[in-house]
Amino acid sequence: MKFQVSCSLSVLVGVASSHTIFTQLTAGGVTNGIGVGIRIPSYDGPITNVNSNDIACNGGPNPTTPSSKIIDVQAGSTVKARWRHTQQSGSNDIIDAGHSGPVMAYLKKVSNAATDPGYGGGWFKISEAGLINAASKQWAVNDLIKNLGEQSIPIPSCIASGQYLLRAELIALHGAGSSGGAQFYMECAQINITGGTGAKSPATVSLPGAYKANDPGILVNIYSTPAISKYTIPGPPVFTC
Ligand SMILES: *[C@@H]1O[C@H](CO)[C@@H](O)[C@H](O)[C@H]1NC(C)=O
Ligand SMILES: [Cu+2]
Numbered sequence: 001m002k003f004q005v006s007c008s009l010s011v012l013v014g015v016a017s018s019h020t021i022f023t024q025l026t027a028g029g030v031t032n033g034i035g036v037g038i039r040i041p042s043y044d045g046p047i048t049n050v051n052s053n054d055i056a057c058n059g060g061p062n063p064t065t066p067s068s069k070i071i072d073v074q075a076g077s078t079v080k081a082r083w084r085h086t087q088q089s090g091s092n093d094i095i096d097a098g099h100s101g102p103v104m105a106y107l108k109k110v111s112n113a114a115t116d117p118g119y120g121g122g123w124f125k126i127s128e129a130g131l132i133n134a135a136s137k138q139w140a141v142n143d144l145i146k147n148l149g150e151q152s153i154p155i156p157s158c159i160a161s162g163q164y165l166l167r168a169e170l171i172a173l174h175g176a177g178s179s180g181g182a183q184f185y186m187e188c189a190q191i192n193i194t195g196g197t198g199a200k201s202p203a204t205v206s207l208p209g210a211y212k213a214n215d216p217g218i219l220v221n222i223y224s225t226p227a228i229s230k231y232t233i234p235g236p237p238v239f240t241c
Pocket of ligand 2: 099
């Protein structure tokens with residue numbers, strides 16, 4: 001057994017879990033293999049620079065492996081993003097429970113989901129959860145662990161059909177009391193949405209751009225006394241039909 005030196009809290013809660021990766025996508029009842037239709041990195045560490053292109057679809061310090069697969073997704077259905085500690089981890093080894101923070105998902109319409117680099121404009125948020133219960137210090141990450149790493153993401157029915165990047169994201173806030181201390185975990189899945197009505201065009205943001213290092217949900221001491229009772233999830237509001 002080795003200590004995860006990059007993750008000091010893991011010393012307190014055990015060495016089996018620490019960082020995390022969105023490894024698999026379930027859509028239409030089919031669970032795709034690890035890294036099938038998702039650009040996953042070999043290393044599970046976070047991105048910490050919100051101004052880096054890597055904040056969109058990872059990369060940089062964590063080089064990602066391309067996938068030629070584009071996963072069909074029915075508009076209006078709910079897909080499941082599966083997080084786990086590393087590519088090799090068992091299905092109940094999700095992330096260090098001390099990695100408190102929000103869980104989100106974004107979409108970006110692209111012309112080729114297998115090759116689009118992801119960074120830049122066009123992103124809209126489709127789901128988010130943050131501080132679930134302030135008194136019991138229950139965060140969306142704790143729910144994710146309870147759900148064995150399964151993040152349910154409803155795909156809007158009113159957007160246009162076509163190819164998209166689906167960006168599932170988790171932010172660990174245990175070190176977020178100092179600037180640059182928030183840990184961003186994200187991967188991009190490559191999807192082909194069918195059956196979308198196209199009735200609405202979501203407002204979009206840029207990544208990098210949508211997050212600032214001093215956003216109240218990014219530069220935040222979650223262990224402050226009195227303990228925080230309210231948490232502002234970073235990024236734009238969730239798009240709804
Ligand atoms: C996306 O789905 C449509 C409708 O089924 C299909 O015609 C198209 O070939 C698909 N594109 C990709 C890249 O899978
Ligand atoms: Cu970590």
